[in-house]
Amino acid sequence: xxxxxxxxxxxxxxxxxxxxxxxxxxxxxxxxxxxxxxxxxxxxxxxxxxxxxxxxxxxxxxxxxxxxxxxxxxxxxxxxxxxxxxxxxxxxxxxxxxxxxxxxxxxxxxxxxxxxxxxxxxxxxxxxxxxxxxxxxxxxxxxxxxxxxxxxxxxxxxxxxxxxxxxxxxxxxxxxxxxxxxxxxxxxxxxxxxxxxxxxxxxxxxxxxxxxxxxxxxxxxxxxxxxxxxxxxxxxxxxxxxxxxxxxxxxxxxxxxxxxxxxxxxxxxxxxxxxxxxxxxxxxxxxxxxxxxxxxxxxxxxxxxxxx
Amino acid sequence: xxxxxxxxxxxxxxxxxxxxxxxxxxxxxxxxxxxxxxxxxxxxxxxxxxxxxxxxxxxxxxxxxxxxxxxxxxxxxxxxxxxxxxxxxxxxxxxxxxxxxxxxxxxxxxxxxxxxxxxxxxxxxxxxxxxxxxxxxxxxxxxxxxxxxxxxxxxxxxxxxxxxxxxxxxxxxxxxxxxxxxxxxxxxxxxxxxxxxxxxxxxxxxxxxxxxxxxxxxxxxxxxxxxxxxxxxxxxxxxxxxxxxxxxxxxxxxxxxx
Ligand SMILES: Nc1ncnc2c1ncn2[C@@H]1O[C@H](COP(=O)(O)OP(=O)(O)OP(=O)(O)O)[C@@H](O)[C@H]1O
Ligand SMILES: [Mg+2]
Ligand SMILES: [Zn+2]
Numbered sequence: 001x002x003x004x005x006x007x008x009x010x011x012x013x014x015x016x017x018x019x020x021x022x023x024x025x026x027x028x029x030x031x032x033x034x035x036x037x038x039x040x041x042x043x044x045x046x047x048x049x050x051x052x053x054x055x056x057x058x059x060x061x062x063x064x065x066x067x068x069x070x071x072x073x074x075x076x077x078x079x080x081x082x083x084x085x086x087x088x089x090x091x092x093x094x095x096x097x098x099x100x101x102x103x104x105x106x107x108x109x110x111x112x113x114x115x116x117x118x119x120x121x122x123x124x125x126x127x128x129x130x131x132x133x134x135x136x137x138x139x140x141x142x143x144x145x146x147x148x149x150x151x152x153x154x155x156x157x158x159x160x161x162x163x164x165x166x167x168x169x170x171x172x173x174x175x176x177x178x179x180x181x182x183x184x185x186x187x188x189x190x191x192x193x194x195x196x197x198x199x200x201x202x203x204x205x206x207x208x209x210x211x212x213x214x215x216x217x218x219x220x221x222x223x224x225x226x227x228x229x230x231x232x233x234x235x236x237x238x239x240x241x242x243x244x245x246x247x248x249x250x251x252x253x254x255x256x257x258x259x260x261x262x263x264x265x266x267x268x269x270x271x272x273x274x275x276x277x278x279x280x281x282x283x284x285x286x287x288x289x290x291x292x293x294x295x296x297x298x299x300x301x302x303x304x305x306x307x308x
Numbered sequence: 309x310x311x312x313x314x315x316x317x318x319x320x321x322x323x324x325x326x327x328x329x330x331x332x333x334x335x336x337x338x339x340x341x342x343x344x345x346x347x348x349x350x351x352x353x354x355x356x357x358x359x360x361x362x363x364x365x366x367x368x369x370x371x372x373x374x375x376x377x378x379x380x381x382x383x384x385x386x387x388x389x390x391x392x393x394x395x396x397x398x399x400x401x402x403x404x405x406x407x408x409x410x411x412x413x414x415x416x417x418x419x420x421x422x423x424x425x426x427x428x429x430x431x432x433x434x435x436x437x438x439x440x441x442x443x444x445x446x447x448x449x450x451x452x453x454x455x456x457x458x459x460x461x462x463x464x465x466x467x468x469x470x471x472x473x474x475x476x477x478x479x480x481x482x483x484x485x486x487x488x489x490x491x492x493x494x495x496x497x498x499x500x501x502x503x504x505x506x507x508x509x510x511x512x513x514x515x516x517x518x519x520x521x522x523x524x525x526x527x528x529x530x531x532x533x534x535x536x537x538x539x540x541x542x543x544x545x546x547x548x549x550x551x552x553x554x555x556x557x558x559x560x561x562x563x564x565x566x
Contacts, residue, residue, distance in 0.1 A: 160389045164426025168411070171418045171425065174432050175454055240432040 023070040023103040029053055033071035033226070037217060040228035046158070047141050047189025061091060062137030064219030066098075069118045069135050070224065072217070072283035073099060078106045080114035085122040085263070086279030109283045123205040125262050125284040130231065132282040136199045141220040141227065143187045143197040148258040153198075163195050166238055174243050175269055183248065189236045190229060203237065204247045204263045254279045257288035293307075312374060314479060314512060315360070320369030322355050328536040331357035333369070333402060335531065337480065337540075340510040344517055344527035344544065346559065353516040354404075354484055360514065361401045362391055362480045370536060373398070377478055396423050400473030400481035406465035406486045409472070410457045416443065416468055417453040423476040423525035426488050442471040463494035467501065476507065480512045487522060499525055524548060532556050 021027065029051075036050035053238040055063040072221055074078065079099050083092040084202045087109040095118060096107045108114050118135040128134060147165045157163065174178045186203035190196045198206060199218060207230060209216060216229040222224035229235060237245040253260040262284065264277040279285035317336040322329040329414055330352035357363035358372055369555055371383040375398045379479065395401070402550050403409035404426055410419055420439040421429070429435050440450045446467035448460075457465055466486060473481055484500070486494040503526055504566060517523055523530050530548075531541040532555065540553040551557040 054430075156388075159393060162389075162423055163390065163424065167425035167430070168414055168418045168422050171421055171432065171435065172414050175415055175417060241430050242433050 018147075020102050023073050023099070024056075024269070025053065025067065027072045029067075030071040031109075033067055036226045037071065037228065039069065040226050041192075041215070041230050044229055044233045045162075045194030045227060046195040047225040047227045049224055050226050053088070054223045057094075057219065058069050062095065062118070062219075063221030063303055064118070064226070065118050065137030065221075066095060067220075067221060068217050068219035069099065069116060071103060072135075073103050073116055073134060075104055077103075077115045078108050079112055080111060080117045080124055080283075081119075082117065082124070082281075083120045084284075085124075085265070086282045088282065110239050110287070111281075111283055117203075121200055122263070122280060123201060123208040125259075125279070125281040126197060126287075128212055130213040132214040134214050134216045136201070136216065136218045138183070138197070138199040138218045138220040138225075139222070141197055141199075141218065141223050143185075143227040145196050155173075158194060161193065163189075163238075166195055167240075170238060170240065170243075174240065180201070180239060180245070186245075187238050189238060192236070193233050195238070196235075198235075202248065202263060203245070204237065206237045206245070207247060209241075250277060252277055254285060254288075257292065258283045259288055260283070311338060312378075314374050316370075316372045316374075316380075317489055318370045318372075320359055320366045320371060322364060322366045323357050328352070329364075330359070330533070331536040333533075335360075335514075337512050337542075339516060340506070341529065342506055342513045342515060343354055344515050344523035344526045344530045345533060346517055346520060346523050346530060347533035348518065351533040353518075353533055355525060355536070356533070357401075357482050357484050357514065357516055361399060362395045363401070369448060373385075373480075388497055393427075396426050397476050398479050400476075400478040402466075402469050402473055402483040403485050404485040406457070406462070406469045409469040410465060412457050415454050415456055416448070416460070419457060419468060419472045420475050422472065427476070428528065428529065442475050443468075445505070447497075448472040461494075466490065466498060467557055470502075470505070474509070474511075477509075478511070480514070483513060483515045484517070487517070487519075489506075495522075502526060507533050519547060531536065532559065 004289060033050060035142045036048045039047065044240060052064065052065060055066055057063055057066065066223050081087065081096040083089040086092060099105055100107050113122040114132065116133050116135065117124065120137045123134065134200040142154055144157060144165060147152050147169055157165065170180055173182055185197055185200050186200045186206055188196050188198055188206055198209060211232050213231050215231055218227045239245040250264045254262065254264060256278045259279060263280045265280040266275055266277055313336040317333060317335040321331045321332045333356055344353055345356065347353055349350060355364065359366040372380045373383055374380045388423050417436060417439040420442050421435040424435050424438060437454055443450050443453060448467055457468060460468060487498050490498065500523060516527060527544050529542065530544040532539050540547065540556045545554060548560050551560045
């Protein structure tokens with residue numbers, strides 16, 4: 001309260017629930033999280049331990065991401081929350097409402113308008129820009145865990161940059177499937193130093209993490225780890241020279257907005273097994289539909305879901 | 309011998325609390341030679357090997373390696389990363405129980421390829437070629453490259469472990485009772501293979517065994533341990549035919565010479 005550096009003296013404070021501290025976490029916890037974040041930014045890709053707090057949500061709901069968001073948010077921010085690319089899932093809506101209430105921030109579904117975006121699974125299709133912060137909710141921060149259960153060993157591997165085991169995993173992938181079949185949480189090398197788990201995002205989004213102008217922060221609540229990819233950091237997806245990294249490609253464009261080169265979800269349209277592929281990024285899709293509507297006459301994206 | 313050794317061990321000691329593991333061990337190993345370490349159970353063979361191979365930190369002593377020219381490197385004062393690099397390039401370690409020395413959850417090919425990938429191999433096809441070559445050299449059918457180690461017999465697992473170590477072209481390999489759990493005919497085949505690999509590759513090896521027959525077959529030189537200390541060492545044939553130390557005499561008398 002007395003620290004002028006804390007952004008709590010804004011009029012927006014008035015709209016917050018008086019039963020909570022600004023942005024829910026107490027100032028001491030936020031300072032602790034910020035210290036971890038600063039260290040994470042200083043050492044890109046390195047997992048910084050932090051004293052994760054209990055949040056009024058179960059762990060699977062992104063408590064790590066929420067603590068990061070709570071620690072960096074200010075009344076001037078505009079928050080967007082996405083879950084699998086969508087702004088309107090229960091999870092996304094409740095996190096958005098939570099911060100609207102405890103931090104008094106404006107919220108948005110538009111990527112371009114947001115200063116702070118908390119995400120589970122996706123990087124928005126709309127390119128991010130300088131000044132934006134993307135906060136990932138991470139369930140499993142340790143990329144080597146499935147191969148090496150001992151924490152002491154994985155820590156030593158990171159310290160010594162010993163990542164042969166990661167290649168062993170890719171070798172097994174190619175051997176079993178004839179290609180690198182890992183399609184999400186695909187391991188990346190950050191700034192040629194630390195191997196990092198990009199959280200359960202599809203590998204389609206890995207290239208967007210590379211040299212992104214936005215600050216990317218990763219929070220794992222249950223595992224008590226924070227890591228970061230600062231703006232313009234190199235992020236390389238691991239691969240073999242003869243089996244290079246490739247992103248998913250989709251045969252058809254989005255059935256709603258006609259976009260190609262974007263990540264699509266399969267949705268079931270009726271109980272006769274009818275299905276179609278649509279943008280996973282609902283904001284991007286709606287923008288594209290609206291833009292097309294402006295030139296061709298209005299067309300409701302919700303209504304399009306009912307097309308045969 | 310005017311030639312210099314590649315390994316020079318001086319005064320290596322390791323205790324477990326008040327129990328002596330090994331004490332004040334000296335040992336020189338020359339390029340391409342096989343040295344056997346023999347002694348009864350509990351005499352400190354495994355402890356010594358683990359100290360030399362980097363699995364255990366000795367309490368005292370010096371372990372110096374010379375892998376290039378006159379460049380002696382004191383193993384115990386190397387940085388951890390240099391030490392681990394040596395351990396997976398110039399050195400090998402074959403454990404008595406292959407399950408301790410293999411990754412059981414990945415295929416035979418990945419087991420063999422791991423060292424190559426650890427030092428930066430990034431071409432799947434070439435890693436696989438090397439794995440095929442090494443499986444064949446240890447007499448495992450290349451068609452089994454995608455099988456898991458647990459689908460292999462004990463003798464095959466041991467040969468797989470050897471291939472996994474030799475793929476990086478080490479100059480010195482430690483083997484702790486490599487024929488331990490195997491039945492006699494399988495043992496004989498493995499010993500024959502080891503002898504041939506050592507000759508073909510000019511590989512030096514330190515082999516722990518309590519079987520003097522194994523020592524006689526494989527090793528030019530031999531070292532006898534008791535109670536953690538070296539009681540006698542020398543050329544294997546001499547030592548077995550004309551043992552000086554009473555303990556060695558006892559050991560030599562207790563085996564039928566082949
Ligand atoms: N982890 C340990 N903790 C305590 N004592 C140990 C440990 N490992 C070995 N020792 C002791 O150190 C001594 C040497 O053991 P070591 O395993 O080196 O003998 P060895 O010659 O390899 O025996 P074996 O032929 O049975 O494998 C023994 O007295 C043993 O009980
Ligand atoms: Mg032993
Ligand atoms: Zn779309």
